[in-house]
Amino acid sequence: QVQLEESGGGSAQAGGSLRLSCVWSTYTSSGYCMGWFRQVPGKEREGVAVVDHDDTTTVADSVKGRFAISKDTAKNTLYLQMNSLKSEDTAMYYCAAHSHWGCDLGDAAYDYWGQGTQVTVSS
Numbered sequence: 262q263v264q265l266e267e268s269g270g271g272s273a274q275a276g277g278s279l280r281l282s283c284v285w286s287t288y289t290s291s292g293y294c295m296g297w298f299r300q301v302p303g304k305e306r307e308g309v310a311v312v313d314h315d316d317t318t319t320v321a322d323s324v325k326g327r328f329a330i331s332k333d334t335a336k337n338t339l340y341l342q343m344n345s346l347k348s349e350d351t352a353m354y355y356c357a358a359h360s361h362w363g364c365d366l367g368d369a370a371y372d373y374w375g376q377g378t379q380v381t382v383s384s
Contacts, residue, residue: 263287263373265356270378273346277382283339283356283375294364296371297330297341299352299380308366309354310341321366324350346382353377 264286273279281297296311310320310330318330327345332338339356357371 263293263358265358265373265375267354267356267375267378270354270380272381272383275346275348275382275384277346278342278344279346279380280343281341281354281356281378281380283341285337285339285356285358287337293358293360294370295332295339295356295358296364296366297339298355298357298368298371299350300355301352306355306368307352308368311364311366312339313364317364319364319366343380346380348382348384351380351382353379 265283267283269281292314294313297309298306299309300306309324310328312318312330312332329342331340355377356375358373359371361370
């Protein structure tokens, strides 16, 4: 069982930055794919960025060049650095993880989810 807890959400102006953090509870992240997803009420959940156990990352086209995913295994923490924020980045952001084969932006494979942290960007 993996427990995930996000933090770092809040309000920002368009063009600003925020960094989200997600602390995981397992002894190691080895073998896990971990990622960030977001959802706006009434819309499907969208994959934002994921990082595989070998540190390979995949970033959605909608945020490429603005957002970056990273992890610090010494701190059991996953990060999402969000720069050049836009109003359309406003959403609830979730941290997720799974230990199955593959690591992509589709949410079906992810078994473990955090509670989410709200990001609101005003123009």
